[in-house]
Amino acid sequence: MFTEDAWEERYRGRDAIWSGRPNPVLVAEASGLAPGRALDVGCGEGADAVWLAKQGWEVTAVDISTVALGRAAGHAAAAGVGERITFRHTDLQQEQPDQGYDLVSAQFMHLPPEPRRALYTRLASAVAPGGTLLVVGHHPLDLATFVGRMHFPDMLFTAEEIAALLPSDGWKIVTAEARPRQGADPEGREITIHDAVLVAQRHP
Numbered sequence: 120m121f122t123e124d125a126w127e128e129r130y131r132g133r134d135a136i137w138s139g140r141p142n143p144v145l146v147a148e149a150s151g152l153a154p155g156r157a158l159d160v161g162c163g164e165g166a167d168a169v170w171l172a173k174q175g176w177e178v179t180a181v182d183i184s185t186v187a188l189g190r191a192a193g194h195a196a197a198a199g200v201g202e203r204i205t206f207r208h209t210d211l212q213q214e215q216p217d218q219g220y221d222l223v224s225a226q227f228m229h230l231p232p233e234p235r236r237a238l239y240t241r242l243a244s245a246v247a248p249g250g251t252l253l254v255v256g257h258h259p260l261d262l263a264t265f266v267g268r269m270h271f272p273d274m275l276f277t278a279e280e281i282a283a284l285l286p287s288d289g290w291k292i293v294t295a296e297a298r299p300r301q302g303a304d305p306e307g308r309e310i311t312i313h314d315a316v317l318v319a320q321r322h323p
Contacts, residue, residue, distance in 0.1 A: 126183050130187050159171065256315045
């Protein structure tokens with residue numbers, strides 16, 4: 120399920136996978152940052168990249184799926200920000216991202232423990248001195264309330280787990296929490312969902 124072919128098949132199966140709206144935690148946390156260079160990890164259909172570009176960021180948006188990247192580029196062009204976004208077909212499980220980003224945003228990038236540790240270690244190294252690492256994921260607290268996530272319990276993580284990958288003398292942990300929000304279970308019933316939210320600043 121983590122291969123390029125699997126993601127291509129998933130995107131080809133539907134005209135749109137995601138809502139088209141930027142992730143709320145990205146909006147909340149990045150709104151107060153001075154625009155610079157941003158890396159949008161697993162950009163999907165481009166909602167986060169488009170939002171960042173509208174705020175003045177120069178965005179590198181990467182994804183493993185060429186179908187997703189094509190849709191994202193179309194959405195960026197329609198929003199008038201295509202020139203502010205560079206789309207790259209990249210598998211960050213295998214490739215090291217460029218360095219020197221003022222913001223590295225990874226929204227709901229879920230992998231088994233070993234590949235996850237390797238990925239987030241690489242992403243941390245891509246943050247420029249003084250820059251911000253923003254990681255958001257599904258929190259293990261939701262295993263009790265969201266049955267659909269029981270299929271992959273080892274892929275859920277806490278913000279503290281990701282924070283532990285960062286050298287303590289090189290980073291300031293701004294936020295590491297389980298942040299609640301309202302959502303729905305697979306049957307459409309209202310439940311409280313918890314996002315693992317890590318905001319970390321690299322020391323200048």
